Amino acid sequence: xxxxxxxxxxxxxxxxxxxxxxxxxxxxxxxxxxxxxxxxxxxxxxxxxxxxxxxxxxxxxxxxxxxxxxxxxxxxxxxxxxxxxxxxxxxxxxxxxxxxxxxxxxxxxxxxxxxxxxxxxxxxxxxxxxxxxxxxxxxxxxxxxxxxxxxxxxxxxxxxxxxxxxxxxxxxxxxxxxxxxxxxxxxxxxxxxxxxxxxxxxxxxxxxxxxxxxxxxxxxxxxxxxxxxxxxxxxxxxxxxxxxxxxxxxxxxxxxxxxxxxxxxxxxxxxxxxxxxxxxxxxxxxxxxxxxxxxxxxxxxxx
Amino acid sequence: xxxxxxxxxxxxxxxxxxxxxxxxxxxxxxxxxxxxxxxxxxxxxxxxxxxxxxxxxxxxxxxxxxxxxxxxxxxxxxxxxxxxxxxxxxxxxxxxxxxxxxxxxxxxxxxxxxxxxxxxxxxxxxxxxxxxxxxxxxxxxxxxxxxxxxxxxxxxxxxxxxxxxxxxxxxxxxxxxxxxxxxxxxxxxxxxxxxxxxxxxxxxxxxxxxxxxxxxxxxxxxxxxxxxxxxxxxxxxxxxxxxxxxxxxxxxxxxxxxxxxxxxxxxxxxxxxxxxxxxxxxxxxxxxxxxxxxxxxxxxxxxxxxxxxxxx
Numbered sequence: 001x002x003x004x005x006x007x008x009x010x011x012x013x014x015x016x017x018x019x020x021x022x023x024x025x026x027x028x029x030x031x032x033x034x035x036x037x038x039x040x041x042x043x044x045x046x047x048x049x050x051x052x053x054x055x056x057x058x059x060x061x062x063x064x065x066x067x068x069x070x071x072x073x074x075x076x077x078x079x080x081x082x083x084x085x086x087x088x089x090x091x092x093x094x095x096x097x098x099x100x101x102x103x104x105x106x107x108x109x110x111x112x113x114x115x116x117x118x119x120x121x122x123x124x125x126x127x128x129x130x131x132x133x134x135x136x137x138x139x140x141x142x143x144x145x146x147x148x149x150x151x152x153x154x155x156x157x158x159x160x161x162x163x164x165x166x167x168x169x170x171x172x173x174x175x176x177x178x179x180x181x182x183x184x185x186x187x188x189x190x191x192x193x194x195x196x197x198x199x200x201x202x203x204x205x206x207x208x209x210x211x212x213x214x215x216x217x218x219x220x221x222x223x224x225x226x227x228x229x230x231x232x233x234x235x236x237x238x239x240x241x242x243x244x245x246x247x248x249x250x251x252x253x254x255x256x257x258x259x260x261x262x263x264x265x266x267x268x269x270x271x272x273x274x275x276x277x278x279x280x281x282x283x284x285x286x287x288x289x290x291x292x293x294x295x296x297x298x299x300x301x302x303x
Numbered sequence: 304x305x306x307x308x309x310x311x312x313x314x315x316x317x318x319x320x321x322x323x324x325x326x327x328x329x330x331x332x333x334x335x336x337x338x339x340x341x342x343x344x345x346x347x348x349x350x351x352x353x354x355x356x357x358x359x360x361x362x363x364x365x366x367x368x369x370x371x372x373x374x375x376x377x378x379x380x381x382x383x384x385x386x387x388x389x390x391x392x393x394x395x396x397x398x399x400x401x402x403x404x405x406x407x408x409x410x411x412x413x414x415x416x417x418x419x420x421x422x423x424x425x426x427x428x429x430x431x432x433x434x435x436x437x438x439x440x441x442x443x444x445x446x447x448x449x450x451x452x453x454x455x456x457x458x459x460x461x462x463x464x465x466x467x468x469x470x471x472x473x474x475x476x477x478x479x480x481x482x483x484x485x486x487x488x489x490x491x492x493x494x495x496x497x498x499x500x501x502x503x504x505x506x507x508x509x510x511x512x513x514x515x516x517x518x519x520x521x522x523x524x525x526x527x528x529x530x531x532x533x534x535x536x537x538x539x540x541x542x543x544x545x546x547x548x549x550x551x552x553x554x555x556x557x558x559x560x561x562x563x564x565x566x567x568x569x570x571x572x573x574x575x576x577x578x579x580x581x582x583x584x585x586x587x588x589x590x591x592x593x594x595x596x597x598x599x600x601x602x603x604x605x606x607x608x609x610x611x612x613x614x615x
Contacts (some may be wrong), residue, residue, distance in 0.1 A: 036421055096593045103361055104596040106424070107549050110542050110587035118581035230538075232430070241425055275448075277436035280429040284414075287426055291418045 003144035010262050014151050014260020017158035021213030022236035023251035025206030031182035031246035032202050038109040041233010042116035047211025048218045051078035052131055067134045075215050079208040086207025087200050120226040131222035155214045162252055238283050244296025314467055321463040335459055337571055342462035343520050344563035346469045348547040350516035356553035358509040359489025361424040364431030365517050365544050368404050370536035372518025376400035393456045397522040404518025405511045412510035417502055431541055435450035438533040449532025457527035469516050485509055497502045546588050552598030557605040
């Protein structure tokens with residue numbers, strides 16, 4: 001019994017890593033703009049396709065590059081392009097609405113998400129694409145557990161990104177500006193900080209992290225289709241809310257909780273089709289009893 | 304008085320038209336079908352506008368309500384009622400579906416006491432997902448394969464009649480004390496509370512009534528298509544409704560009718576574009592939000608839907 005549970009926890013960590021990486025994008029944008037960027041799941045999808053394109057291109061070169069280099073190349077390429085995409089979306093679609101009612105921005109975000117999905121669909125067609133296996137999937141047996149190099153890689157890359165992000169937000173000037181904006185937006189320009197630049201930077205960062213998540217997801221679950229961002233995006237979004245949206249450590253925590261929910265549901269309930277039900281019921285209950293999530297700041301709206 | 308006569312004449316004319324046009328064959332079945340979709344979408348848009356436009360909350364899960372109405376009414380006509388009775392009892396079936404849906408509306412209404420804004424939006428979203436997930440797991444209702452066997456009871460006169468009933472009730476609601484209270488909550492909940500608006504009761508009303516009409520629309524939809532499956536009521540359907548509301552204009556009945564009509568007809572007109580039509584739609588939505596964030600008729604009404612202004 002113990003190895004099965006441990007194995008499932010390992011799988012949950014693998015999936016939770018991806019959710020945590022995407023949840024970070026939701027939570028950072030919310031922290032700074034108090035806006036739910038519903039297009040973020042689809043930005044992840046684009047990142048996934050871009051890393052697929054890069055990987056296929058590098059594999060096709062007659063250089064016989066080692067898999068590690070291809071992985072690194074695909075990672076950097078998709079992170080860079082997806083970051084540009086994120087900044088462009090903010091500049092073109094969200095910035096004109098900065099002063100508009102907040103609902104307009106949310107609707108626009110839904111529109112951007114649909115646009116990305118359907119644009120990808122119109123260009124690439126509905127057939128799912130397959131990610132080439134870059135990293136060896138042969139399992140090592142460690143004390144009754146089977147661990148693949150890929151799983152190890154996912155956990156290491158995720159941990160690295162999480163630590164770097166935490167340092168960036170807590171230790172650098174840009175991170176300080178981000179925290180300042182989410183704390184008290186009107187004051188920040190008075191301190192000589194360009195709010196627009198910080199917002200652009202946040203979108204670039206969030207999108208790049210989502211692209212990293214896209215590559216890792218593509219390697220672990222190698223079937224891509226243009227609508228994949230919807231379900232994963234929603235799950236990551238729930239992760240962000242469960243952890244307390246706007247809170248970066250909360251998003252990491254929430255990602256791993258949701259990963260556990262998805263992996264452990266089929267262990268308890270008869271079929272995996274109940275996982276959406278479990279996840280959203282969990283979300284509903286949490287919102288009723290702790291409306292701002294596990295690590296979120298309580299709201300003081302009632303006088 | 305004269306206005307009332309004109310309106311009644313208009314209603315009678317519309318109903319006659321809805322009956323004569325398809326029966327006489329002047330309108331081909333494809334167009335009749337599209338007009339029925341327009342009507343169903345009008346009901347949905349009016350229903351969603353009550354919550355998103357007048358109450359000022361942000362529901363992203365209205366397809367969940369529609370699903371409940373569709374399944375309940377479909378179950379009634381397929382399993383409960385004897386087949387020959389179904390056409391006669393169709394309005395009652397729809398109302399029953401609507402009432403059950405209204406009860407489900409309470410699921411969202413109660414959390415709305417404590418949470419507002421984004422968090423309530425998430426609650427409605429979760430509601431949508433949970434309804435879809437339950438339907439997918441209920442093997443007795445066909446699970447993910449869907450539910451079929453409904454007779455085709457929806458026709459153009461019924462759709463037009465229900466659009467008119469919905470419009471009539473929504474209009475009277477909006478101009479009543481309840482409607483004023485809803486708008487007061489939209490502008491400032493705290494201030495509304497202080498001016499003795501019973502915010503909790505009104506929120507319950509808003510969600511009950513809105514869910515009721517979404518359920519009616521679901522029933523009409525189920526008996527038009529004669530086949531429903533959980534995927535028809537996904538978050539994408541909810542997004543369509545949001546687009547119609549915000550295209551036509553929030554807080555406007557005229558806008559709801561316009562938004563539903565334009566969106567439905569536009570999607571049909573763009574059919575030759577194939578897959579690209581699903582790209583054009585969202586693009587239009589984004590441009591609309593940037594250049595006209597309140598929609599075509601935001602917070603305004605056509606003259607025939609306004610209240611009679613009483614001169615002192």
